[in-house]
Amino acid sequence: MTRKDMEKVVQDMIAAKSCYPVLRARGEEWLNAGDTDTEEAAWKKLVAQAKVDIMPIDDLISFAASETGAKVLGKEGAEMLLKHAQAIKAQGAEYCDCPACKGAAIVIEYENLYD
Template sequence: MKQDTMVQTVQSMIAAQSCYEGLKKVGQAWLDAVGTDAEAAAWEALVKEAKADIITVDQLIAFTASPDGIALFGSELAEQLHTHALDIKSKGATYCDCPACAGALAVINA
């Protein structure tokens, strides 16, 4: 993936409401380091954080059916997300497809 495309991907990832704060910080650190001597180390940190934060579709299914997931999202949204997760799993998805997880997957696969 071209660097300008990855910059856009990381910008979108960290702007996503679903992005963990730790991933946002590391993503911004990489964006700030692009073109500097610190870029390679910042990239390594971003890949490590992306691997730690990405959620599998099975984790999403379990969370959206849990009391914690229902408390976080509300029953209606939790049910919608649960149904969506089951749908994407049936189509072969391994990971959550929210903007944060999609961006993390792009980082991991780069």
């Protein structure tokens, strides 16, 4: 994957409503560090944050089934998310498939982008 390709992945990830603020900040830092001596260090920070913020599918299922999930998403929203999460887990998903987590998964997959 080229840096330009990864820029699109990171831009989509940080634009997602579901992207955590610190992950968004790390993504912006990396995007802004292009062709500088801080680019690789910014990438390593982004990868580390992606590993922290990506939501494992079992955590997503637990959230969707919880009272907190119902409060945040509404009862129907939580039920829909729970069904969706269970379905993608049955298909082999390891992580949430929201745009932020999809982007984080790609960042993690290409953590050695600069090697």
